[in-house]
C-alpha cells in the first residue's frame with residue numbers, strides 16, 4: 001500500500017474528506033508497488049524529452065545537464081517511457097525485492 | 098397561519114420548494130414524480146422563484162448537477178422515481194460522505210421487470226444504503242411539511258447531509274388533498290439561508306471527492322456513518338421547532354391506538370392511513386390491535402421504535418418490497434435486528450404487500466392481523482409471507 005505522511009483517525013478526517021491543500025497529492029508516495037524500474041543509458045540518450053512527455057505519472061524531471069530522471073517515489077514501472085524512447089536508451093530492469 | 102387549499106400533493110410539494118427558496122433545481126421528468134418538477138419549472142419560468150432550473154438529459158446528470166450546485170453553496174432540490182432513481186444510483190453515494198445537503202423527493206414506484214409505473218417501495222429500498230437521511234410521508238400535508246423540514250435538517254451545519262422525502266407514487270403524488278400551504282414569513286423564520294461549511298470557491302481552492310486509499314476509506318465511511326447517526330438530534334429539534342412555528346407535530350415513530358394492544362401492525366408511508374381505518378374496524382370487533390408508523394427510516398430510530406412498540410406481544414410488519422432471496426423484507430429485517438435477544442421482545446412476523454400498485458385494503462390488514470395471531474401460537478414455516486398473492 002502507498003505511504004502517507006499523516007495517518008489520521010476518523011474523528012480527525014477533514015469535513016467531507018475535502019482536501020484543502022492544493023497539490024498535496026505529491027505527498028502520497030505511490031511508487032512502492034513497482035515490479036520493474038527504468039534505467040537510463042546516457043550514452044544513447046539524445047535528451048529529446050519523449051519519456052517526460054509520455055510518463056503517465058509525470059515522474060520525469062530534467063536535470064541540469066538536460067537528461068531526464070524518473071522519480072522512483074512515484075514511478076509505477078509501467079515501461080511506457082522505455083517503449084516510447086526513440087533511442088532505446090531506457091531499459092526496464094526487475095526490482096530485486 | 099398559512100392557507101388551507103384543495104391541491105394536488107405534487108403541486109403542493111413544488112410550492113413548498115418555492116417557499117423554501119430553492120436556488121438550483123436539476124431534474125428529469127419521470128412518472129409519477131413529473132408534476133412536481135413540471136410545476137417548479139413553471140414557477141421559475143413565471144418569475145415567482147429566483148432559481149436555476151437545469152433541464153438535464155438523465156437522472157444521472159440531474160444528481161451530478163445537484164452535487165455540483167450544492168458544493169457551490171446553492172440550496173439544491175430534485176425529485177425522481179423508480180427507474181430514474183436507479184439511474185441516479187452511481188451518484189447517490191457521493192453527496193453523503195461529501196456532506197452535500199441536497200433535498201430530493203422520491204415518488205415511490207415499483208422497479209421493472211415487469212414494467213410498472215405504480216406504487217410500492219422497491220425503488221427506495223434498492224437505495225436503502227446510499228447514506229442519505231430518509232423520511233416517509235403519510236399524506237399530502239406531511240409531504241409538504243417534511244420537505245421544509247428536509248431543507249432545515251440537511252443544511253444544518255452539524256448535519257450537512259442529503260435528505261430524501263419519500264412519498265407514495267400516485268396514492269400521494271396525484272391525489273388532491275386539503276393542505277395548509279404555509280406563509281412565506283413562517284417558512285423564512287423556520288428556514289435560514291443556506292450557509293455551507295465549505296463551498297467551491299476559486300479564491301479558496303478545495304478538492305471535494307478525492308480518492309480514498311485503503312488507509313482512509315474505512316475512516317471516511319465511519320465519519321459519514323457517525324454523521325448520519327448524530328443527525329437524529331437535529332432531525333428531532335427540526336420537528337420541535339416546526340411544531341412551534343406551524344403547529345403540526347412530527348415524531349420519528351408514531352402510534353395509533355397502540356396502548357395495551359396485543360398485536361401491532363407496523364407500516365411506513367401512505368398505507369398507514371388505511372391501517373388506521375383497519376385498526377378502528379378491528380377494535381370495533383374487539384380485536385386487541387394497534388399501529389406503529391415509521392416516519393424516519395434513516396437514521397433508523399431504534400430506541401423510539403422499541404418505546405412505541407411498548408409491551409405488545411406480536412408485531413405484524415408490512416414491507417412494500419420483496420427482495421428476492423432475502424430472509425424477509427427490509428423493514429422486517431430491521432425490526433428483527435433491534436429486538437434480537439431482547440428480554441420480553443415481541444414475536445415479529447414479516448409480510449409483503451402492496452407491490453406494483455396493488456391496493457392494501459382494510460380487509461388485507463385484517464388478514465395480516467389474523468395470520469400474525471395464528472403464527473404467535475404456531476410458528477410459520479417461512480420467515481415472511483406475501484399477502485394477497487394468487488396461487489393459481
Ligand code: SF4
Nearest residue numbers: 045046048049051085
Ligand atoms: S526519450 Fe529516450 S532519448 Fe529521449 S530523453 Fe528520454 S531517455 Fe533520452
Ligand code: SF4
Nearest residue numbers: 055075076078079081
Ligand atoms: S516506467 Fe512508467 S511510471 Fe515509471 S518513469 Fe517510465 S513511464 Fe513513468
